Amino acid sequence: MSFVINPMPAQVPASIIAKLSKVETATVGHTRNWGFMHRAIQGVIQGRRAAGTAVTVQCPGQDSAILHHALGMLRPGDVLVVDRMGDDRHACVGGGVALAAKLAGCVAAVVDGPCTDFSELRMHDFPVWCRGPSPITTRVYAFGGSINAVVGCGGVPVRPGDAVVLDESGVLVLPPEEAEAVADAALARQAREADTWAKLRAGAKIGDLSGASAKILAAMGKG
Numbered sequence: 001m002s003f004v005i006n007p008m009p010a011q012v013p014a015s016i017i018a019k020l021s022k023v024e025t026a027t028v029g030h031t032r033n034w035g036f037m038h039r040a041i042q043g044v045i046q047g048r049r050a051a052g053t054a055v056t057v058q059c060p061g062q063d064s065a066i067l068h069h070a071l072g073m074l075r076p077g078d079v080l081v082v083d084r085m086g087d088d089r090h091a092c093v094g095g096g097v098a099l100a101a102k103l104a105g106c107v108a109a110v111v112d113g114p115c116t117d118f119s120e121l122r123m124h125d126f127p128v129w130c131r132g133p134s135p136i137t138t139r140v141y142a143f144g145g146s147i148n149a150v151v152g153c154g155g156v157p158v159r160p161g162d163a164v165v166l167d168e169s170g171v172l173v174l175p176p177e178e179a180e181a182v183a184d185a186a187l188a189r190q191a192r193e194a195d196t197w198a199k200l201r202a203g204a205k206i207g208d209l210s211g212a213s214a215k216i217l218a219a220m221g222k223g
Contacts, residue, residue, distance in 0.1 A: 003066065006148035009161030011053040011077055012176050016163065019183035020051035026169045027186040037154025037171040040131050041110065044118050048127040049167040050108035052079035053176075056153075056160050058146040060085045064092040064138035066145030071097065073147065076105025079164040083151035084113035091134040095120025102126040108166050112153040129171055 012020075029036065055078045059067045067082060074080065080101055082092060093109055094117035101109055108127045114134035115121070121128050148160040156173050158164075163179040165172040174182055196209060207213035 002144050004146035004149055005069075006146075006160065008055065008073060008075065009053065009148060009159075010176075011075070012161070012163045012179060014077070016176075016180045016183065017051050017053075017077065019187060020163060020165050020174075020179060021049065022190075023051070023165055023183050023186040024169065024190060025165055025167050025172045027189050028165075028172055028182060029169075030189065031185070032182070035156060035173045037110070037112075037129075037156050037173070039170055041112065041129050041154045041171055042132075043166065043168060044115065044121050044128045044130065045125070047168055048108075049165075050079065050127050051163065051165045052077050052107040054079055054081045054158050054160055054162040054164050054173070055106075056081045056083065056146075056148055056151040056158055058083045058085055058149060058151055059092050059138070060143060060145055061087050062090045062138050063141040063143040063145070064097075065140045065142040066147060067092055067097065067138075068140060070147045071100045071104060074101060074104035074106045076107075078104075078106050079166070080106055080109040081151065081153050081158050081164065082109065082111045082113070083153050083158075084111065088113055088131065089134065090114070090136050090138045091116035092138045093121075093128060093130070094137060095124065098126040098128060099124045108164075110153060110164065110166065110171055127166065129166055 111130040115130040
């Protein structure tokens, strides 16, 4: 395998990232079915959320040389997205990699595979989403890999420069040209939630509020 290192992508505008940082992935999941990584990819630090611009890495098997090289290219506001190319045994991110990424200004990392040193990830306060822990780590062999190519992570194609939203429910990838519209719609929906909660506390039935009960009664000929 050879090395492919492409230029760094344009970053998603800060004003859009500010909106996305307030968006809940589950809110978007009410209206959108694509762009969500596999639910097995979860945050190591409970309750954390982040949003930023995807910088992608293909990191093969036990070799993480390409990942270490990518750490020197990261910018403030980037999200490191690592395609492990099917490897589910070796942890490519641990305490040292997490600290290096954080010091570069990277806001989060997503790994389609295991990570290690969970206590150190929490100590460094660097949010990582992955498929769980592994004590077996990668090595620096320099067999190959890529930076800023289109990758697959959690069953989702990720392009360098995509917007990435991460929270306790999972990871969402958005094309940058769609990100602001998705954020605006989600934030509007979230703003209406408080009103729904107030109605439920006042005795309203959720089936009436959602329209589910009316649909069922109509289907039964009782509407």
